[in-house]
Amino acid sequence: MQVTIVDYGTGNLHSVRKAINFAAKNVNKNITIKISNSPKEILKSDKVILPGQGSYKQCMDNIKNIPELEDSLNEFVIKKKKPIFGICVGMQLFSNEGLEQEKTKGFGWISGIVKKIVLKDKNLKLPHMGWNEVKFAEDNLLFKGIKNLSHYYFVHSYNFDVKDQKNVVATTEYEKLIVAAVLKDNIFGTQFHPEKSQQNGIKIFSNFLKFNL
Amino acid sequence: MLKKRIIPCLDVKEGRVVKGINFIDLKDAGDPVEQAKIYDKGGADELCFLNITASGENKKILLEKVKQTAENCFIPLTVGGGVKSIDDIQQLLLAGADKVSINTAAVENINFIKESSLKFGSQCIVIAIDAKKIGNDKWRVYTHGGKNDSGIDVFDYLKIVEKNGAGEILLTSMDRDGTKTGYDIELTRKVVNNVSIPVIASGGVGNLEHLYKGFSEGLASAVLAASIFHYGDYTIKDAKNYLFKKGIPIRI
Numbered sequence: 385m386q387v388t389i390v391d392y393g394t395g396n397l398h399s400v401r402k403a404i405n406f407a408a409k410n411v412n413k414n415i416t417i418k419i420s421n422s423p424k425e426i427l428k429s430d431k432v433i434l435p436g437q438g439s440y441k442q443c444m445d446n447i448k449n450i451p452e453l454e455d456s457l458n459e460f461v462i463k464k465k466k467p468i469f470g471i472c473v474g475m476q477l478f479s480n481e482g483l484e485q486e487k488t489k490g491f492g493w494i495s496g497i498v499k500k501i502v503l504k505d506k507n508l509k510l511p512h513m514g515w516n517e518v519k520f521a522e523d524n525l526l527f528k529g530i531k532n533l534s535h536y537y538f539v540h541s542y543n544f545d546v547k548d549q550k551n552v553v554a555t556t557e558y559e560k561l562i563v564a565a566v567l568k569d570n571i572f573g574t575q576f577h578p579e580k581s582q583q584n585g586i587k588i589f590s591n592f593l594k595f596n597l
Numbered sequence: 598m599l600k601k602r603i604i605p606c607l608d609v610k611e612g613r614v615v616k617g618i619n620f621i622d623l624k625d626a627g628d629p630v631e632q633a634k635i636y637d638k639g640g641a642d643e644l645c646f647l648n649i650t651a652s653g654e655n656k657k658i659l660l661e662k663v664k665q666t667a668e669n670c671f672i673p674l675t676v677g678g679g680v681k682s683i684d685d686i687q688q689l690l691l692a693g694a695d696k697v698s699i700n701t702a703a704v705e706n707i708n709f710i711k712e713s714s715l716k717f718g719s720q721c722i723v724i725a726i727d728a729k730k731i732g733n734d735k736w737r738v739y740t741h742g743g744k745n746d747s748g749i750d751v752f753d754y755l756k757i758v759e760k761n762g763a764g765e766i767l768l769t770s771m772d773r774d775g776t777k778t779g780y781d782i783e784l785t786r787k788v789v790n791n792v793s794i795p796v797i798a799s800g801g802v803g804n805l806e807h808l809y810k811g812f813s814e815g816l817a818s819a820v821l822a823a824s825i826f827h828y829g830d831y832t833i834k835d836a837k838n839y840l841f842k843k844g845i846p847i848r849i
Binding site for chain 2: 398399402437439473514515517537538539581582
């Protein structure tokens with residue numbers, strides 16, 4: 385099985401690769417991990433990871449700047465219906481649009497808009513940064529084998545306001561409920577960083593790698 | 598509920614962990630990679646590396662240590678000390694840092710904060726402030742590892758860094774650093790109340806009650822400590838259990 389981590393000039397891909405490497409040990413299958421931005425590599429992958437760091441707009445601009453990358457991701461997810469996992473801004477890009485910096489169109493795979501978190505309580509800070517408890521819907525693939533209300537590491541100021549609640553499989557609380565994980569058919573994503581969330585994060589990646597095997 | 602963070606800090610010189618008293622008289626306390634592993638397993642919420650001498654040669658050694666540490670840890674790693682350019686940040690992030698802490702270069706050129714936060718995202722730009730009390734209710738920003746008085750008032754500076762995209766403040770009291778008499782609570786609380794981004798309290802921790810006060814009175818989002826952890830006075834677990842019992846929201 386080939387897993388490709390999409391390299392579009394954002395963030396620390398090595399920590400993601402390292403975590404996937406660890407996760408792969410829990411999966412009874414020969415797994416090759418590639419870091420690439422080549423549409424060809426993406427289209428021949430079995431699974432794709434879309435990391436993300438920085439602003440929504442910058443991430444989307446970076447994707448558009450790599451020839452055919454956007455098209456190949458669309459083909460991979462929509463036509464081929466193969467599994468993708470978005471992390472943080474990577475997940476946010478699944479939405480219709482993001483309002484960070486300026487209104488920017490996303491992939492539109494999961495209906496909703498990414499908006500800045502608005503806090504009434506002056507004692508709460510933004511970014512929402514650190515370890516928070518994640519509450520997930522029982523019986524979902526992503527959190528299989530994980531104790532409900534486990535801690536995950538978040539760092540973000542924007543929230544994916546998902547239109548259809550059935551696509552939200554986990555939430556966390558920061559004054560209001562914040563989307564922590566989405567899942568729609570072959571499309572997976574977390575607002576938190578599994579690669580920075582110790583064992584509970586590795587398990588999430590293992591569950592993704594096991595999906596559909 | 599979002600938990601308060603405990604961040605062990607490793608002051609690194611020539612690839613070794615040291616901790617000074619008031620920034621001088623450095624003692625050797627071991628290999629940063631080994632220390633980092635212990636902290637990761639012990640339940641630290643994040644890790645911090647501060648490169649306390651920033652010559653070219655040291656940078657290479659540091660990058661290697663960052664790489665080895667990132668290989669062995671699954672918690673966020675902040676690296677600071679001598680971060681002066683976009684290229685410095687890029688190299689650290691590529692080596693495996695999740696955030697960088699910028700001190701002198703931000704004071705000297707405020708645009709650097711803006712540029713770096715736009716390029717890498719606010720979430721990875723930590724602005725380190727070394728604050729020294731100069732009078733009643735007045736603190737001054739110091740640079741160059743605490744050697745130079747910038748002449749800038751801490752609270753004026755805070756407004757500027759926040760506006761320019763800083764994601765977090767690492768606040769060190771120069772008066773308390775290395776003294777083991779506790780954080781400067783008055784300063785910490787004032788800084789927290791003056792910004793909307795998270796503040797990490799630093800400088801002066803000698804016991805667990807000091808950590809508690811950093812949260813309960815200083816209102817910090819995170820506390821940073823060096824010597825109490827790496828000389829083995831307390832483990833991260835000791836600290837967490839203590840704070841948990843005292844009612845601080847902590848990840849156990």
